Amino acid sequence: MWRDSVSDGLVQIGRRAPAAATPVAASSTPADAETSPAEGARVYVETYGCQMNVADSDLLLGILGEAGYRRTDRADEAELLVLNTCAIREKAEERVLARASELAALKRRRPGVVLAVVGCMAEHLKAKVAERAPLVDVVAGPDSYRRFAGIVGARRSGGAGAAPAVVDVKLDRAEVYEGLSGEAGGDGVSGFVTIQRGCDKFCTFCVVPYTRGRERAVAPREVLRQVRAHADAGYREVVLLGQTVNSYRHEEAGFADLLRAVARVDGIERVRFTSPYPVDFTERVIDVVADEPKVCNYVHLPVQSGSDRVLERMRRGYTSGEFRALVARLRERVPGIALSTDILSGFSGEDEDDHAATLALMRELRFDFCFMFSYSEREMTYASRRIPDDVTPEVKKRRLREIVALQETISAEVNAAHVGRRERVLIHSRSKRSADELLGRTDGFKAVILPRGDTRPGDLVDVVIERANLATLFGRVAA
Numbered sequence: 313m314w315r316d317s318v319s320d321g322l323v324q325i326g327r328r329a330p331a332a333a334t335p336v337a338a339s340s341t342p343a344d345a346e347t348s349p350a351e352g353a354r355v356y357v358e359t360y361g362c363q364m365n366v367a368d369s370d371l372l373l374g375i376l377g378e379a380g381y382r383r384t385d386r387a388d389e390a391e392l393l394v395l396n397t398c399a400i401r402e403k404a405e406e407r408v409l410a411r412a413s414e415l416a417a418l419k420r421r422r423p424g425v426v427l428a429v430v431g432c433m434a435e436h437l438k439a440k441v442a443e444r445a446p447l448v449d450v451v452a453g454p455d456s457y458r459r460f461a462g463i464v465g466a467r468r469s470g471g472a473g474a475a476p477a478v479v480d481v482k483l484d485r486a487e488v489y490e491g492l493s494g495e496a497g498g499d500g501v502s503g504f505v506t507i508q509r510g511c512d513k514f515c516t517f518c519v520v521p522y523t524r525g526r527e528r529a530v531a532p533r534e535v536l537r538q539v540r541a542h543a544d545a546g547y548r549e550v551v552l553l554g555q556t557v558n559s560y561r562h563e564e565a566g567f568a569d570l571l572r573a574v575a576r577v578d579g580i581e582r583v584r585f586t587s588p589y590p591v592d593f594t595e596r597v598i599d600v601v602a603d604e605p606k607v608c609n610y611v612h613l614p615v616q617s618g619s620d621r622v623l624e625r626m627r628r629g630y631t632s633g634e635f636r637a638l639v640a641r642l643r644e645r646v647p648g649i650a651l652s653t654d655i656l657s658g659f660s661g662e663d664e665d666d667h668a669a670t671l672a673l674m675r676e677l678r679f680d681f682c683f684m685f686s687y688s689e690r691e692m693t694y695a696s697r698r699i700p701d702d703v704t705p706e707v708k709k710r711r712l713r714e715i716v717a718l719q720e721t722i723s724a725e726v727n728a729a730h731v732g733r734r735e736r737v738l739i740h741s742r743s744k745r746s747a748d749e750l751l752g753r754t755d756g757f758k759a760v761i762l763p764r765g766d767t768r769p770g771d772l773v774d775v776v777i778e779r780a781n782l783a784t785l786f787g788r789v790a791a
């Protein structure tokens with residue numbers, strides 16, 4: 313999912329798969345009278361960035377479905393074009409602006425089409441989105457989706473293309489979209505459930521608290537309702553989402569309690585969560601990972617750097633020693649646990665010793681895989697105001713290359729060690745490469761390709777791994 317980010321710092325999650333003009337799933341809330349003149353209009357959504365954005369696009373499709381929109385995977389036949397965007401690195405924003413200009417060409421051919429830029433980049437650039445992409449009609453932040461159908465409806469009846477763009481980027485400390493079902497997204501086997509919005513960590517490099525606002529928790533009963541809805545719709549796995557998912561707290565319930573409750577929902581066979589924050593990984597959470605059989609033995613734990621000086625400048629709240637101790641504790645309590653991480657290379661002030669410390673930490677901890685990024689200064693952050701971005705682009709590029717090369721070697725070795733093993737695999741879908749092959753995932757989140765045989769998406773099967781490369785395992789169903 314984040315793998316492409318190695319090359320350019322941005323991932324397009326991809327256009328949504330279903331056939332053209334499939335109805336958007338209805339939820340239990342009746343359509344708001346104000347927002348329903350859209351009967352029969354079609355919406356096209358493109359999603360950029362992280363899993364939370366993917367989940368938000370599904371939420372938005374649910375909200376628009378209530379208002380009468382039907383989803384299409386063809387931009388040229390839609391009345392409403394939505395780009396759900398990411399602001400985490402500068403390239404992410406540049407790419408969306410270029411895409412907005414491309415889509416604007418469709419507006420010229422079909423007057424009345426509304427072009428909306430929503431999500432983190434909308435929140436980050438606000439009205440500047442419309443200055444830099446003049447044909448954008450609506451700019452809406454991550455807390456504006458409840459009003460979105462109304463905003464678009466007003467724009468459509470007022471005449472799209474009429475200047476200036478409508479900008480709705482008010483953040484809301486209470487908005488968790490409770491009661492809205494959203495479209496059941498994902499691959500039909502594994503689905504996302506957002507349990508927390510926003511972030512309170514304020515790491516000095518990171519724009520998220522400014523684009524997604526302050527941290528808030530979705531009530532446990534609402535989370536469980538959505539997990540049950542996934543189970544009822546035939547999903548076998550849920551992935552709980554939050555920016556620092558394990559800092560979750562809602563009244564008396566902490567993350568460990570919620571995770572345990574979710575793991576006990578009938579019909580759900582696997583539970584994952586992303587991304588936990590190292591400081592909030594309590595012993596109670598480790599207990600749940602260790603003893604709830606349905607909670608996968610896999611954790612994505614963003615470390616960012618192996619240098620204490622850099623970690624301090626980033627205000628991560630832990631030292632590399634504390635991070636190592638946490639990894640040791642996880643490996644002791646959950647033998648064989650798979651671990652992945654994020655590395656942010658080339659942050660302000662990072663010198664060769666700091667970089668060497670990151671490489672050393674990677675060699676020592678041997679993550680299963682890793683998402684690797686080069687620092688990109690973001691307006692609004694503490695670093696952009698106070699810590700000059702002083703590592704040259706050439707040095708950043710070289711350090712990232714070294715990090716990527718090291719991780720490729722480690723991932724290839726870790727995967728090779730799986731050859732000959734038997735792994736429990738949840739089948740997710742057909743493989744993209746061939747109709748005769750399926751794509752599944754191990755408990756440790758490794759992609760497995762296997763011949764189709766009698767196996768179908770949703771099945772949990774034992775697979776013998778026969779070969780591996782640095783990204784994928786290949787095997788067949790055990791006899």
Ligand code: SAH
Pocket residue numbers: 400401517518519555556587588589614616654655656685686687688689690
């Ligand atoms: N909540 C997560 C961060 C999510 S953003 C955490 O615990 O850190 C995903 C990743 O993007 C981060 O882990 C970081 O490695 C990267 N990232 C964040 N800000 C960045 C920036 N300004 N430049 C480059 N990469 C960045």
